[in-house]
Amino acid sequence: MRQRRTSGIVQPKGLRSVLMRMGLFAVLGLFCLYYLLPLVVMVSTSLKSLAEIREGTLLSLPQAITFDAWAKAWDSACVGVRCDGLKPFMWNSIAMAVPAVILSTTLGAINGYALTKWRFPGADWIFALILFGAFIPFQVVLLPMARTLGQLGLAGTVPGLILVHTVYGLAFTTLFFRNFFVSVSDGILQAAKVDGAGFFGIFFRIVLPMSIPAIVVTVIWQFTQIWNDFLFGVAFTIGDSNPVTVALNNVVNTSTGVKEYNVDMAAAIIAALPTMLVYVVAGAYFVRGLSAGAVKG
Amino acid sequence: MASGIRLEKLRKSFGATEVIKGIDMEIEPGEFVVLVGPSGCGKSTLLNLIAGLETATGGAIRIGGKLVNDVPPRDRDIAMVFQSYALYPTKTVRDNITFGMQTRRIPKDNQQAALEEFSQLLQIDHLLDRKPGQLSGGQRQRVAMGRALVRKPEVFLFDEPLSNLDAKLRISMRTEIKKLHQRLGKTIVYVTHDQIEAMTLATRIAVMDNGHIRQFAPPADIYENPVDLFVAGFMGSPPMNMLPGVLCRNGAALAVQPKGTGLRFPLPRPLADRVTLQDGDQVVLGLRPESIFAAETELPGENRFVFEEAVEVVEPTGPDTMIVFDIGGTEMIARVRPEDARPEGTRFRFEVDMTKAKLFTPDTGQAM
Numbered sequence: 001m002r003q004r005r006t007s008g009i010v011q012p013k014g015l016r017s018v019l020m021r022m023g024l025f026a027v028l029g030l031f032c033l034y035y036l037l038p039l040v041v042m043v044s045t046s047l048k049s050l051a052e053i054r055e056g057t058l059l060s061l062p063q064a065i066t067f068d069a070w071a072k073a074w075d076s077a078c079v080g081v082r083c084d085g086l087k088p089f090m091w092n093s094i095a096m097a098v099p100a101v102i103l104s105t106t107l108g109a110i111n112g113y114a115l116t117k118w119r120f121p122g123a124d125w126i127f128a129l130i131l132f133g134a135f136i137p138f139q140v141v142l143l144p145m146a147r148t149l150g151q152l153g154l155a156g157t158v159p160g161l162i163l164v165h166t167v168y169g170l171a172f173t174t175l176f177f178r179n180f181f182v183s184v185s186d187g188i189l190q191a192a193k194v195d196g197a198g199f200f201g202i203f204f205r206i207v208l209p210m211s212i213p214a215i216v217v218t219v220i221w222q223f224t225q226i227w228n229d230f231l232f233g234v235a236f237t238i239g240d241s242n243p244v245t246v247a248l249n250n251v252v253n254t255s256t257g258v259k260e261y262n263v264d265m266a267a268a269i270i271a272a273l274p275t276m277l278v279y280v281v282a283g284a285y286f287v288r289g290l291s292a293g294a295v296k297g
Numbered sequence: 298m299a300s301g302i303r304l305e306k307l308r309k310s311f312g313a314t315e316v317i318k319g320i321d322m323e324i325e326p327g328e329f330v331v332l333v334g335p336s337g338c339g340k341s342t343l344l345n346l347i348a349g350l351e352t353a354t355g356g357a358i359r360i361g362g363k364l365v366n367d368v369p370p371r372d373r374d375i376a377m378v379f380q381s382y383a384l385y386p387t388k389t390v391r392d393n394i395t396f397g398m399q400t401r402r403i404p405k406d407n408q409q410a411a412l413e414e415f416s417q418l419l420q421i422d423h424l425l426d427r428k429p430g431q432l433s434g435g436q437r438q439r440v441a442m443g444r445a446l447v448r449k450p451e452v453f454l455f456d457e458p459l460s461n462l463d464a465k466l467r468i469s470m471r472t473e474i475k476k477l478h479q480r481l482g483k484t485i486v487y488v489t490h491d492q493i494e495a496m497t498l499a500t501r502i503a504v505m506d507n508g509h510i511r512q513f514a515p516p517a518d519i520y521e522n523p524v525d526l527f528v529a530g531f532m533g534s535p536p537m538n539m540l541p542g543v544l545c546r547n548g549a550a551l552a553v554q555p556k557g558t559g560l561r562f563p564l565p566r567p568l569a570d571r572v573t574l575q576d577g578d579q580v581v582l583g584l585r586p587e588s589i590f591a592a593e594t595e596l597p598g599e600n601r602f603v604f605e606e607a608v609e610v611v612e613p614t615g616p617d618t619m620i621v622f623d624i625g626g627t628e629m630i631a632r633v634r635p636e637d638a639r640p641e642g643t644r645f646r647f648e649v650d651m652t653k654a655k656l657f658t659p660d661t662g663q664a665m
C-alpha cells in the first residue's frame with residue numbers, strides 16, 4: 001500500500017535520457033539555490049556576533065559561531081516595554097493556531113461532507129456563498145469583525161482571534177474538502193448506509209479515514225495561514241495577547257539604539273519554525289492512493 | 298420468516314429522464330427473483346429503490362407488508378452487493394465484512410462466528426487482514442458478497458455479484474448461493490447478465506426493458522412461452538431466430554412463408570388454432586436454435602419440416618456446433634451435434650421441430 005503504484009513503471013534507458021535527467025537536475029538545483037539563499041543569509045547572520053556583522057559582508061559565513069542572538073530573541077529581547085523575548089508570544093500563537101486549525105478543519109470537513117454526500121436542495125447555493133468568503137480581502141472584514149468581537153466580549157483576547165481565524169478559514173477548508181469528497185465514490189457511502197451507519201457514523205468511520213491526504217493539506221494550509229497572519233493579530237489583540245508575528249514586528253521595530261540584526265534574524269527564524277515543522281511532520285503522512293481498490297476495475 | 302416485496306406503480310426519474318416507468322411486482326417471501334435486461338434498462342436503479350438508496354418519484358414499495366417509501370436503508374433490514382463492490386478502502390477485509398454488524402452492535406462472538414462461516418464459504422479466509430487495494434477483482438467481489446451475507450437480513454439484493462469471477466469459481470459460487478438460499482430461505486433479488494445464472498437460480502425471472510417489466514415468470518415459462526419478441530430475443534443464447542414472413546392459409550392448415558423464399562413452415566395444431574390473422578398477414582416466426590438440427594438425426598416425430606440451405610459459418614462451442622445460414626436475408630442459427638456439422642459453403646439439410654415454434658405479430662411484438 002505504501003509503495004507507489006508508479007514505482008514499477010518501465011522507464012527509457014540510454015545516453016539521451018541520462019543527459020535529460022542531468023539537465024533536469026541542474027535546473028532544479030539552480031532553483032533550489034535561488035530559493036534557499038535568503039534562508040542561508042538569515043541563519044548565518046543569526047549566528048554571528050554584532051561586531052562580526054559590522055565588519056563582514058552579508059554573504060560571508062560566521063567566523064565564530066555564537067547562539068547569543070537566539071537566546072536573546074527567545075527570552076530577553078524587548079517587545080515594546082516588556083523584555084521577555086518571543087517566548088510568551090510563541091505560546092499565544094500556539095494557543096491560537098492549534099484550536100483554530102482544528103476547528104476550521106473539522107468544520108470544513110463536515111461542511112464538505114454534507115455538501116457533497118448528503119445533498120439537499122440549495123446545497124450549491126450555500127456552497128457558492130461559503131466560497132464567496134474565500135474571495136473577500138482580509139481588510140474588508142476588519143470593522144464588522146471588530147464589532148462582532150466587541151459584542152461577544154472577546155475583543156483583544158486569544159479566543160477572539162481563534163474565532164476570527166475559524167470563521168475566515170471555513171471558506172477555504174470547506175472548498176478543499178468539498179473538492180476532495182466529490183471524488184469519493186458514492187457507492188461506498190451507499191454501502192455504509194445499507195450497513196446501518198448514520199451521518200456521523202459514516203463521517204468518522206468511513207469518510208475521515210479516507211480523507212487523510214485532504215486533512216494533511218488543509219492542516220498545513222490553515223496552520224501556515226493562521227500562524228503567519230499579521231493583520232488580524234495586530235487588529236484584534238493587544239499587548240500581552242499578541243501573536244508571535246506581531247511581537248516579531250515589535251522586536252524588529254522597537255529596538256532602541258543599535259540595530260541588532262542577529263537578534264532580528266534569530267527571532268524571525270524562531271517565529272517561522274513551527275510552520276516548517278508542521279510541513280515536515282505532516283508532509284510525511286501525505287500519502288496518496290488511500291482509496292485504491294474500493295471500487296470495480 | 299422472510300419478507301416479501303411488493304412494488305406498486307413504482308416510478309423513478311432522474312431529472313427529466315424517466316428510468317423506472319411504472320413497475321408492478323409481487324415478490325413472495327423467500328423467493329429468488331432474478332432481474333435480467335439490457336445494460337442501462339434500470340436494474341441497478343430498481344435495486345437502489347428497494348434498498349432505499351434512491352427515493353421513488355412515484356408509487357409504493359412494501360417490504361414485509363410495510364410501506365417503506367420513507368424508511369431509510371438501515372431500517373429496511375436488507376443487505377446489498379453493489380455492482381461496483383463499494384468496499385471501504387481504508388478498512389481491512391475483516392472490518393469490511395463486519396462493519397454492518399459493528400454498527401448494529403451485534404456481540405463480538407456472533408460477529409466472529411459469522412465472519413468465519415462466510416469467509417470460508419467464499420474462500421477469502423486467508424485475505425482477512427488485507428486492504429481492498431491489495432486484492433484482485435474477483436477477490437474484491439467475494440468480499441462484497443461476504444459483507445452482505447454475514448448480516449442475514451430479511452432481503453438480499455445482489456447486483457451482478459459473480460460477474461468478475463473465473464468460470465469455475467462462478468459455477469461453484471452459484472451453487473453456494475443456491476444452497477444458501479435454500480438454507481436461509483430469505484428473499485433474494487438478483488441482477489445478472491448471465492443467462493445460465495438466471496435460469497438455474499431463479500424461482501422467477503423478471504425481464505426488464507427500458508424501465509418496464511416485460512415478463513415476470515418462472516424460468517421455464519420465460520424460455521418456453523415468452524410473451525413478446527423482446528423476451529424471446531433476450532433469453533436464450535444464442536438467441537431465438539426471428540424469421541419475418543407472411544401467413545398462408547390453406548383450408549384449416551396454416552403455414553408461414555418467409556419473405557423472399559418459397560419455403561413454407563407449417564404451423565402445428567394448437568398454435569394454428571390460436572392464430573386469428575388472415576391469409577397474407579405479416580408475422581414473425583420464432584425458432585430456437587436447438588429446435589433446428591440436422592435432418593434425420595433425431596427420432597421422427599410430428600410437425601417436422603425439412604429444408605435445405607447453404608452453410609455460411611460454423612461455430613463450434615464444444616458440446617454443440619452452431620451453424621449460421623440464411624433464409625430470405627435473415628440470418629439463422631441452428632444448433633447441431635458436432636459430428637453432423639458440415640464445412641462452410643456446403644448445402645445442408647435442416648430439420649425443424651415446429652411444435653417448439655413461436656409466432657409473433659410484427660407491429661406489437663406480442664406472442665400468439
Ligand SMILES: Nc1ncnc2c1ncn2[C@@H]1O[C@H](COP(=O)(O)OP(=O)(O)OP(=O)(O)O)[C@@H](O)[C@H]1O
Nearest residue numbers: 311314316334335336337338339340341342343380
Ligand atoms: N444518478 C443518475 N442520474 C441520471 N441518470 C441515471 C442515474 N443513475 C442511472 N441513470 C440512468 O438510468 C438508467 C438505468 O441505469 P441502471 O444503472 O439502473 O442500469 P442497469 O440496468 O443497472 O445497467 P447495467 O446492466 O449496465 O448495470 C441508465 O440509462 C442511466 O444512465
Ligand SMILES: [Mg+2]
Nearest residue numbers: 340341380456
Ligand atoms: Mg447495473
